[in-house]
Amino acid sequence: MSAQPVDLASPLLPVQPVTSRPVAAPQVLSQTPVVRVDTAIVLRQLAALRRALPGVQLHYAVKANPARPVLRALARAGCRWDVASRGEIEAVLRAGGAAADMSYGNTVKRAADIAYAHEVGVRRFTFDSPGELAKLTEHAPGSLAMVRITTSGQGAGWALGGKFGCPPDVAADLLVQAIRSGHRVGVAFHVGSQQSDPLAWTEPVAAAARLREVARAHGADLAVVDLGGGLPAAMREPTASLAVYGAGIRQAVARFLGPDVPELMAEPGRAMVAEAGVLETEVLLVSERAGLRWVYLDAGVFTGLVETVGEGIRYRVEAVRDGAPLAGRTQPAVLAGPTCDSLDVLYVEHPYQLPTSLQPGDRLLFHSTGAYTATYSTVGFNGFAPLREVFT
Template sequence: MNAQIRLTEEETKALAKEHGTPLLVVSTKRVTENYQYLKRKLPRVEVHYAMKANPDEHIVRTLADLGSCFDVASAGEMEALTAMGIAAARIVYANPVKTAEGLETAKRLGIHRFTYDSASEVDKMAAVIPGGEVLLRVRVENPEALVDLNKKFGASVGEALELLRRARDKGLCVKGLCFHVGSQSATADAYVRALKQCRDLFDLAAEEGMHLTTLDIGGGFPIPINGQDINLDEMTETIQKYVDELFPDTELWSEPGRFLCGTAVQLITQVIGVKNRDEQVWYFLDEGVYGSFSGIFFDHWNYEFVYFKDGEQHPATFAGPSCDSLDILYRGHNAPALEEGDLILVPDCGAYTSASATTFNGFAKAKSIVWETENTKSYTVLKNEQRHFIADAV
């Protein structure tokens, strides 16, 4: 897997001086490398970037130029891709529960590929887009995932055949199945279970005259941070082995989000205030949980903080700039003594950060720029040195 990209102190200060903070620094080179890695390791799989992870136009246009397709969940995401000139044939409306506006937008834009996991969804799609191509989303048990999406979506194996029949009988074009093992899944185990499960369903459907041709293996490919022991080569090789064995003639899709964008963005934030409360120092930053640190709550994520100061470290509380007492990033995190104006670099800050940021309390969202750096460090090396990981999330 590619080495981690990291701005130097000089680069961080120069960019902050030129563009201000908070600042998101996007590497389209890293986006390209991540996409090419998946295409190399899973050559039969057609990539559909999950827009929800990060809809930054720099990222989306880079992936579009590389040939990626796209996974969308709303009318807004469909409109955004269309405005960039991305063809409807490269878009799948993959929200298992669609709004009336979303279906009407899909119809108007010519988007005809969908996923579903319930009988009511079949009726909605058939009424608005008769003949639409559909994949049934099936549930995969994977409690080890960072975010278990199967708590909300996915039909059980027991109801799958009936839902396939219903779609066929309502005039929809039943193309196949899809699944999602959950976000930041560290091994291939859940993929293997899901692939075997889907193979059984393909065979049962064939017995009833439904010859499924497409399998979407979802997303969930992890990024190697937060100290997880991940062997991405081994993971993707195992997945490739089983798709070749179980689905040699099937069209294969995937829906990665975090993997493509997570390691491609760094955040520069600044200390804007220092105070002592309850015998602990508090550092107030110009970015908080309502901004690019929204992933603390929405994505269960712990962010790495890189300081450009030495010295003895002491437990500190980090808070965002808003007037809401909820806007506390971390408590009891060891940090060197910081002062107002000091910069903090947050690597690997590309997934579910700016995507879920708000303008709460009137604070603008962090500016995003494209800037490349040659400064990289191996993930293996970082695991063996002192990393400034956050210890205790609020």
């Protein structure tokens, strides 16, 4: 891995926007909401990630979009896998992926699922507590056990909170226990989803280097450092290019883990599939409430747009009528979904500038929605059907 210095103080390069495909004919448009996913763009993103992170094994975070067409395309391209459940393991195997290329990244697993994963050939597991390590030792003996450390999540659009990971001092004790229990060991972390800071990996890489010294003091070494996910997709606010993120990560690795760098892996999810998707939704109502213009849609929090909760993920939105962009004067609008739940409001603090001519029957296109949309859709809350997916 190159240790050449990179000027990260230079202006951040914009992520290239997705060029959406022409909107389909009106008779197809009526079947909203729908998210259209282009697997060619998924493969384009895989190639871009490989260029940005040379030498890093990419394990696709299956939870981002576990649809069979996506998994099959990535399997054919030789991608590896980050899985979170037995169901995801089985989905990858059905799509042609190999168990030996999987990393079981969920830190809370059924003992029976650990045993199943180990039986079919999974050999990498993540943990962050003594109880989880005990399950690994019993049901996946001799496996690679990666202790997950906490990160601040600062700069992330969708922070991961305190549910996962442990402080480095606790991780050090767990690392020693894992070594004594006969495991090969590693360190894992996640800087938060849709991370806006290309330098967010610096501190956790430094913490991994300190934990490496603990492992070496006990006669072992880190077999792998898992850089996690967090690489962004193109959203409303510009972000740096994947190349800039890769440069920041490589610089941290060279500084703290070089020159004898352990194996590196990463778990891109959103960066792999988000830009491949465009979610199309119909305008149901335009009205004024307390001096604000409200635009109600047939897609909302419960039909694929749950990541708008807290307004942390702000998609790029385009208005169209009869398949053509809707131009003209604009004004701010609050966006809301169709259900009778007051939680089903997408953007209030960050209203969108939409054409004043917008009317029921027009469509809004939400770009970069190939990740965490259909899988987050409810099975039918309030009688609304789950979000439909179409693949090309």
